[in-house]
Amino acid sequence: MRTLKRTQSQVFGDRPLTRLQRRNDPSLTLTPPLEAPSRKRQATVGPTGEPHPAAVTNPRTQDSFSGAPTSQVRHTSPSTELDRANADAQRLLQKSPLYRQLEQEAGPIKFVTAPESQQQKGMFYPKSTGNEIGLHANLNPHERASIMAFEMTNAANRTRVKDTQTKALFQHYGDVMRGNRPDATVNHARREQYAKNMEQIEFDGTKRHYDMMQDGIKNHGWDPSMLRFKNFHEGPNAGFDRYWEVQNRSKDGGPSHSDFHRGNYDKTIAIAEKMANDNKLKLPQSQAGASSSTGTAAS
Numbered sequence: 001m002r003t004l005k006r007t008q009s010q011v012f013g014d015r016p017l018t019r020l021q022r023r024n025d026p027s028l029t030l031t032p033p034l035e036a037p038s039r040k041r042q043a044t045v046g047p048t049g050e051p052h053p054a055a056v057t058n059p060r061t062q063d064s065f066s067g068a069p070t071s072q073v074r075h076t077s078p079s080t081e082l083d084r085a086n087a088d089a090q091r092l093l094q095k096s097p098l099y100r101q102l103e104q105e106a107g108p109i110k111f112v113t114a115p116e117s118q119q120q121k122g123m124f125y126p127k128s129t130g131n132e133i134g135l136h137a138n139l140n141p142h143e144r145a146s147i148m149a150f151e152m153t154n155a156a157n158r159t160r161v162k163d164t165q166t167k168a169l170f171q172h173y174g175d176v177m178r179g180n181r182p183d184a185t186v187n188h189a190r191r192e193q194y195a196k197n198m199e200q201i202e203f204d205g206t207k208r209h210y211d212m213m214q215d216g217i218k219n220h221g222w223d224p225s226m227l228r229f230k231n232f233h234e235g236p237n238a239g240f241d242r243y244w245e246v247q248n249r250s251k252d253g254g255p256s257h258s259d260f261h262r263g264n265y266d267k268t269i270a271i272a273e274k275m276a277n278d279n280k281l282k283l284p285q286s287q288a289g290a291s292s293s294t295g296t297a298a299s
Contacts, residue, residue, distance in 0.1 A: 079113070082137060086111040089145035095220040098212040099149060106131075106155035111148070113137050122147035124154040131155055146226040149212055153205030160201050168194050168265060169272050176276040187269070194268075195261035196244065203243045206232055 090111075093099040103109075114123060114134035121139060125132040133151045135144060168190070175182055182190070206229040216222035232243045247257040255263070 082113055085139075085141065085144060086135070086148070088141065089148050092141075092145050092220075092222070093149055093212075093216070096212055096216050098208070098215055099152070102149070102152050102156055102208065102212070106152050109133055109152065109155055111135060122151045124151045124158070126155075126158050131158075142223040142225050145222075146209075146213065146228055149226075150205065150209045150228065153208050154202070157201050157205055161198065164194065164197050164201070165264075165268055168268050172269050173272040173276050176273065191262055191265045194265040195258045198261040198264075199244055199247050199258055200240060203232070203240050206243070 094103075108130065110130055110132045112132050112134050114120075114136050118134060118136075121136045121143070123134050125134060133148065133155065135147060135151075139147065171190070172182070210227070210229050210233045213222065213227040217224055217227065232238060232246075244258075248259075250256050250259075
């Protein structure tokens, strides 16, 4: 058994010890307490949070990125390195007065790292607790800045998106409450117009992005690769019609970008039907005379 000898000052203070005291006093040898065996530290892997709800429904499909290293805990908030990358991208974009204006319209935005389940390289998350933009972790600096700028146009346009949704909701709700539920032909026309109105809002965002990138490339030394929507705003086929045609293309046999908006319209109508059936909401007078027309695309 290992023993730990105590010094004479610990037992008798500063008095000198006799040989007999040293031989007969059992307190001069102590047995140390048992120590627990050392535990091996294990690495924790994988994301700690659930994917953002918007990641399931947003239609823009881009490449996914690889997960975080398995030697560290992965949080939903960005790492210090990604914080710096986002700050660098913002400083670059803020050289343009067009981006600074966009920042004012969008309001406070928090930039976060997108979850691995998000197919899009960037996405705007409208949240009651604070609006966020989620960006993939593996974007190069030019790509990060360009995608950040485009998602900022989505943030600035969120009021237009909400107004379009609200109009569709109360239009259908009012018709049902008046006993004038639209037939399949009218509902289809409204559904298509809703998708087109939503695409128009995003198309307008691509135009703002295009103008911003042109300004940055010409006046602030930005990399030309940041110009992402050139095909929609240059050449004989430029314009919304070209954009609308592209957004209705199916990718890999799946739903198109515009199908996402059609699906959201169906959800909005289902909510309106439930509201009418439950009679939980009185129709505002301002909506009482709502027309059953399909409306026009936003300018």
